[in-house]
Amino acid sequence: MKTTYREAMRAAIRDAIQRDERVFLMGEDVGAYGGCFAVSLGLFEEFGPERIRDTPLSEAGFVGAGIGAALGGMRPIVEIMTVNFSLLALDQLVNNAATLLHMSGGQFNVPLVVRMTTGAGRQLGAQHSHSLEGWLAHIPGLRILTPATLEDARGMLWTALEDPDPVLIFEHGTLYNVAGELADDAGPVDISTAAVRRPGQDISLITYGGTLPAVLDAAARLAAEGIDAEVLDLRVLRPLDDAAILGSVAKTHRAVVVDEGWRSGSISAELSARITENAFFDLDAPVGRVCSAEVPLPYAKHLELAALPTVERIVAAAREAVGARG
Amino acid sequence: MGKADSDHARHLLHQMLRVRRLEEQCVELYSAAKIRGFLHVYIGEEAVAAGVMSTLAPDDAVVATYREHGHALLRGVPAGAILAEMYGHVEGCCRGRGGSMHLFDAGTRFFGGNAIVAGGLPLAVGLALADKMSGRSRVTVCFFGEGAVAEGAFHESLNLAALWQLPVLFCCENNLYAMGTALARSESQTDIALKAAGYEIASWSADGMDVLAVEEAARRAVDAVRAGGGPHFLELRTYRFRAHSMFDPERYRDKKEVSRWMERDPIDTLRKALETAGKLSEKDWKSIQREVEDEVKAAVEFAEAGTPEPLEDLTRFVYSERSPE
Ligand SMILES: Cc1ncc(C[n+]2csc(CCOP(=O)(O)OP(=O)(O)O)c2C)c(N)n1
Numbered sequence: 223m224k225t226t227y228r229e230a231m232r233a234a235i236r237d238a239i240q241r242d243e244r245v246f247l248m249g250e251d252v253g254a255y256g257g258c259f260a261v262s263l264g265l266f267e268e269f270g271p272e273r274i275r276d277t278p279l280s281e282a283g284f285v286g287a288g289i290g291a292a293l294g295g296m297r298p299i300v301e302i303m304t305v306n307f308s309l310l311a312l313d314q315l316v317n318n319a320a321t322l323l324h325m326s327g328g329q330f331n332v333p334l335v336v337r338m339t340t341g342a343g344r345q346l347g348a349q350h351s352h353s354l355e356g357w358l359a360h361i362p363g364l365r366i367l368t369p370a371t372l373e374d375a376r377g378m379l380w381t382a383l384e385d386p387d388p389v390l391i392f393e394h395g396t397l398y399n400v401a402g403e404l405a406d407d408a409g410p411v412d413i414s415t416a417a418v419r420r421p422g423q424d425i426s427l428i429t430y431g432g433t434l435p436a437v438l439d440a441a442a443r444l445a446a447e448g449i450d451a452e453v454l455d456l457r458v459l460r461p462l463d464d465a466a467i468l469g470s471v472a473k474t475h476r477a478v479v480v481d482e483g484w485r486s487g488s489i490s491a492e493l494s495a496r497i498t499e500n501a502f503f504d505l506d507a508p509v510g511r512v513c514s515a516e517v518p519l520p521y522a523k524h525l526e527l528a529a530l531p532t533v534e535r536i537v538a539a540a541r542e543a544v545g546a547r548g
Numbered sequence: 549m550g551k552a553d554s555d556h557a558r559h560l561l562h563q564m565l566r567v568r569r570l571e572e573q574c575v576e577l578y579s580a581a582k583i584r585g586f587l588h589v590y591i592g593e594e595a596v597a598a599g600v601m602s603t604l605a606p607d608d609a610v611v612a613t614y615r616e617h618g619h620a621l622l623r624g625v626p627a628g629a630i631l632a633e634m635y636g637h638v639e640g641c642c643r644g645r646g647g648s649m650h651l652f653d654a655g656t657r658f659f660g661g662n663a664i665v666a667g668g669l670p671l672a673v674g675l676a677l678a679d680k681m682s683g684r685s686r687v688t689v690c691f692f693g694e695g696a697v698a699e700g701a702f703h704e705s706l707n708l709a710a711l712w713q714l715p716v717l718f719c720c721e722n723n724l725y726a727m728g729t730a731l732a733r734s735e736s737q738t739d740i741a742l743k744a745a746g747y748e749i750a751s752w753s754a755d756g757m758d759v760l761a762v763e764e765a766a767r768r769a770v771d772a773v774r775a776g777g778g779p780h781f782l783e784l785r786t787y788r789f790r791a792h793s794m795f796d797p798e799r800y801r802d803k804k805e806v807s808r809w810m811e812r813d814p815i816d817t818l819r820k821a822l823e824t825a826g827k828l829s830e831k832d833w834k835s836i837q838r839e840v841e842d843e844v845k846a847a848v849e850f851a852e853a854g855t856p857e858p859l860e861d862l863t864r865f866v867y868s869e870r871s872p873e
Contacts, residue, residue, distance in 0.1 A: 278707060278711065280703075280704035280708065282670060283670050283704025284708065286671055286674060286704075289674055290672060290675040290678065291674040291678040293678070294676075294677070294678025296681060296682070313664055317667055318671060323866070324645055324866050325660075326660075327645050327646065330654060330659065363866050363867070365867070385868075386870060
């Protein structure tokens with residue numbers, strides 16, 4: 223079946239609401255408006271205002287209410303318009319959702335799912351373009367998902383709802399319109415492993431979410447030059463799938479991490495550290511990184527593009543790693 | 549005062565004394581370095597927890613702050629489990645992971661213990677939302693100090709609760725100070741009940757030093773919430789006799805003010821009223837005291853005899869032990 227990332231996500235929400243009466247979607251403009259990114263378009267008419275619940279502009283309030291509802295036995299899906307606005311709810315996410323199970327000595331699960339948009343590329347300026355999923359991946363107690371494909375957009379939500387712990391799903395804003403084929407019977411997928419999207423022998427290009435398409439393009443270009451790149455899609459930023467990461471590096475002996483977040487203190491820094499800690503003697507070149515420039519994301523198209531990991535920069539980083547003496 | 553009334557008043561007296569003695573014990577244990585961390589005691593405010601808790605049903609939910617030993621105890625968490633938690637022992641109500649400020653207990657639906665000022669209010673709204681969506685007639689009670697009123701989460705929570713007509717009772721324990729900040733130095737409008745009323749929430753204030761007054765106001769509010777009357781708000785005017793925490797040198801209020809409030813000690817007041825009415829003999833009072841002493845002593849012994857969680861279990865309960873495939 224031909225579909226888009228947005229429709230796959232919507233199908234996942236519809237499916238979850240139909241499967242389990244405890245599931246509801248809550249957030250700013252998810253209802254009457256149809257969702258800020260039109261993900262929930264039509265669901266309000268289909269399921270009504272109880273289960274497709276519009277909230278006021280109060281991120282701390284409704285994220286916290288989602289946590290409370292989860293504690294109370296519901297299975298809320300909370301939508302935050304963009305990761306930038308999730309900063310207003312960080313207290314609830316970090317101090318409550320992530321900690322209650324541990325602080326209560328295992329008594330209180332928080333089966334909450336929070337979905338939000340992340341990333342740049344749409345000329346929205348700094349306050350709507352940041353990629354902060356790496357920050358949240360810093361927090362023990364949260365599970366961080368970054369669906370990059372139609373299968374994952376369709377399949378991660380239900381598994382996340384089955385997880386007794388809080389799960390944050392980051393949907394890159396440039397992916398919503400991506401169209402493609404999805405199996406008619408596509409359903410839940412696992413939310414613990416990384417996936418090899420293109421097998422290769424010469425170098426591991428490690429990425430997730432919104433940069434996967436650019437990395438796949440880069441791999442195709444590299445192939446034309448005779449460099450056989452493996453593309454590893456992390457899918458889950460916390461907990462990281464160490465086996466997949468180290469396994470790929472053990473095979474290719476070279477790695478470049480591509481991450482739309484800023485380099486300093488980023489998830490790519492963590493990946494680079496893990497690879498050097500655990501696979502140092504497998505490496506034929508230093509671990510490379512392609513990240514966003516360390517600026518608040520600019521509005522002007524050329525500046526925004528210059529700040530982001532592009533196919534050219536990924537190709538260049540891969541060439542450099544392969545060219546390094548080994 | 550009829551017999552049932554006086555029996556009940558004696559029960560409330562007993563409850564308040566349990567909180568008082570347990571916390572005096574905590575202060576001693578803290579001074580002896582047996583328990584650590586931040587310790588905030590509730591001494592002086594016992595009428596609030598005692599009055600409100602006595603109106604709740606077992607499957608109602610309670611959300612509290614870091615000054616919550618009394619709420620936990622009167623909600624039914626055993627004193628031993630509370631003290632063992634402060635000792636950091638596995639027998640504690642959170643296996644030593646929470647400590648004084650983060651007491652939790654699933655069995656009594658006690659949802660914390662929250663050390664973020666106003667952090668519990670949105671949780672209470674969500675618990676109430678879950679009840680409403682599931683068609684249950686349970687009530688969620690949320691305790692917080694007047695300091696929380698300045699936080700955004702307070703306003704977001706009241707708005708949501710009123711907008712969705714949720715079964716939640718907000719209980720503001722107005723003890724006049726947020727650490728050292730007097731209410732008038734932090735709020736443009738110091739009438740908190742009025743502020744809540746601005747959200748179209750039925751709100752009342754009551755004398756938080758009088759357990760019977762607290763209980764009456766709470767009963768009215770809890771009944772109304774349970775009957776589907778939407779959120780209610782109680783401002784309970786009270787006072788803490790001790791410093792904010794064990795680290796507070798208390799430079800912001802004068803001793804005379806404290807001693808004036810101590811004349812209104814909720815325990816002494818009720819005891820005297822009962823004695824004057826001939827409903828509490830010297831012998832009754834002695835026996836209440838003895839019972840409380842025994843309970844606290846046993847709790848200390850329980851906590852002392854506890855064991856630390858093995859280090860191998862450090863990272864347990866970060867994620868659930870059951871995860872989806
Ligand atoms: C969000 C947040 N800011 C600051 C603090 C530090 N703090 C702890 S208690 C407190 C005062 C709160 O006063 P109030 O809400 O009136 O409660 P009380 O201690 O009087 O019971 C402050 C500022 C905190 N714990 N959380």
